[in-house]
Amino acid sequence: MARFIFITGGVVSSLGKGLMAASLGALLQARGYRVRIRKFDPYLNVDPGTMSPYQHGEVYVTDDGAETDLDLGHYERFTGVAARQADNITSGRIYRDIITKERRGDYLGATVQVIPHVTNEIKAFARADTEDLDFVICEIGGTVGDIESLPFIEALRQLRNDLGRSETVSIHTTLIPYIAAAGELKTKPTQHSVRDLTALGIQPDVLLCRVDRPLPEGERAKIAQFCNVRKEAVIPALDARSIYSVPLQYHREGLDAEVLRAFGITDAPAPDLSRWDDIEDRIEHFEGEVTIGVVGKYVGLPDAYKSLTEALVHGGLANRVKVRINWLDAELFAANEDGTPGDVAPMLEPVHGILVPGGFGERGSEGKIASVTFARERGVPFFGICLGMQMACVEAARHSGLEGASTTEFGDTAEPVVGLITEWMTEEGIQKREAGGDLGGTMRLGAYPAKLGGNSVVRRVYGTEAISERHRHRYEVNTHYKDRLEQSGLVFSGMSPDGQLPEIVERPDHPWFIGVQFHPELKSKPFDPHPLFASFIEAAVKQSRLV
Incomplete structure (x- = not known):
């Protein structure tokens, strides 16, 4: 039977609950336990698929086609456990399902209420498909005190009673601010946050305290006394040089040992942290440095490209460069x-x-096309992802003489090199979409296979002829232009198994020029860098030696 770890946050948002959950999962894995991490999001969107990156950051896509919170990317990168649709739930999805059942008459005339109907749905989500696991880590989005999160907190309170206190542990993440005028770290916000959580029926077992400087033993003892936890269960969380240093840092502070102790587990296997030791060594001992220019439209908020940023870091780790x-x-x-x-x-x-x-969208598209031209003409390594690949194809078409080449995503065009995909084949059959349909959940989403050309660069990079990668897009390169584009030097080196959908293009006469329709960054991990990113950074290293 799986044991449950509940993670809540207090005082302020953006304390790093997702990284903490991912790091704890990695530490428990290092001890040989089977772990899965889930995210509860209180917002009323069914999923983040229609939310602006400026509001929510990146949308992380799973193999089974779910558009989820970016924290699931952290979970997968740190544990290697492929995230699923069943690992992310929102208030919107819960209420949608409940209202659908109510309209069908499933509740047999009962008054539908937050308790028990909403809380029962939350509990059912937490416990689903957990039979083969040792630990399920549940992160609650938002901050204690938010109205939106109250049903989730109540569901966790009920779960602690349903499962038994020996089968659940509560971790509360808080901030201990330093007040420069007083020259002190202040513990009152943490005390108040724990008091609010306790008033809702949950007494935390472990406190993870974000601080910007070492936490003195006196303050640690004070927090323990006023928050009713062991002093050893007050875990300081200082800023780390890299997020991949966090698991080792938390282990040194005793997080995983204290969580196991709270479960009454005193004979746990010693952790094998060699994977994380190697990563930390690579971070501490770079052998060089490269600069990558990311030409995008959401660059004002790096979280919009979170997985991309991390995949570039992974490519650097593979080549021992910063x-x-x-x-x-x-x-x-x-x-x-x-x-x-x-x-x-x-x-x-x-x-x-x-x-x-x-x-x-069209905003910034001409700048992206100009960057493709620069890379092609100057021989600079180029990597186009999704829209980036489409812009590479538009640029190639214009270079070949089709001056009006564009994509129908930006409006009517005389030369639709890229167009709306209206149907495609899946394991469930043909999927169809209409231009005026709903936006949410209607793209080509999730993992799809592709076949690679026998003498292509990508075939050598992957080391195999068949791949599976995750997609999130509505538009495809128009194969009617395939011959024209290949005559201009752009080779279609990866196609869907039925040969209908272009997946990868490349320029064999270029030092490194690859565009992919999918999102390889979603499957990259620090201990298993995606081969395309490792190869791209390797090419950038060679380029750095030429300039």
Whole structure:
């Protein structure tokens, strides 16, 4: 029977509950336990798929096609356990399902209420498919005191009674601010947050305290006394040089040991932390440095590209180099009077590789196309992902003489090199979409297979002829232009198994030029870097030696 660990947050948001959950999962795994991590999001969206990246950050996509919270990316990167749709629930999804049941008459005339109907749905979600696990870690989004999170807190309180106190542990993450004028760390916000949580029926067993400096033993003892926990259960969480140093840091502070002690487990196997020791060694001992220019439209909020950022770091770890990212707003590329980009060289000459990531909409598109041209003409390693691949195809078409080449995503065009995909094959059969349909959950989502060309660069990079990668897009490169594009030097080196959908393009005459329709960053991990990112950074290292 699985044991449950509940993680809540207090005082302020953005304390790193997701990283803490991922790190704890990795530490329990290192001791040989089977772990799964789940995220409870209190917002009323059914999923984050229609939310602006500026509001919510990246949308993380699972193999089974769920659009989920970005924290699931942390869970998967740290534990290697593939996230699933069943690992992320929102208030919107819960209420949608309850109202659907009510309209069907499933409640047999009963008055539908938050307790027990909403809380029962939350509990059922937490306990589903946990038979083969040792620990289920449940992270509650938001901050204690938020109205939106109250049903989730109540469901956790009930679960602690349903399962028994020996089968559940509560971890509360708080902030201990330093007040410069007083020259002190202040524990009152943590005391008040724990009091609020206790008033809701949950007494935390472990406190994870975010601090910007070492936590003195006196303050640690004070927190323990006023919050009714052991002093050893007050775990300081200082900022780390890298998020991949966090598991070792938390282990040194005793987090995993204290959680196991709270369960009454005193004979747990010693952890094998060699994987994390190796990663920390690579972080501490870089052998070089490269700069990657990311030309996008959401560069004002790096969380919009969270998995991309981490995959670049993983590529650096694979090559023992530090990766510096220059965030380049495609809209700010110098423009001519007719609206076309001007000279982009001043911004792109300093970088050793150019990456154009995914995105939606026309804003910044001409700047992205200009960066493709620069990479092609200057021989700079280029990596196009999703929209980035589509822009590479548009650029190739224009270079071949089709001046009006564009994508129907941006409006009507005489040369629709990229167009709306209206149907595609899945294991469940043909999926169909309409241009005027709903936006949420209607893209080509999740893992799809592809076949790689026998003499292609990507075949050598992957080391196999068949791959499976995760998708999130509505538009596809139009295969009617395939011959024209290949005549211009752009080779279609990866296709869907039925040969209908382009998955990868490359330029064999270029040092490194690859565009992919999928999102390889979603499957990269620090201990298992995605081969495309490892190869891209390797090419950037070679480029850095030429300049």
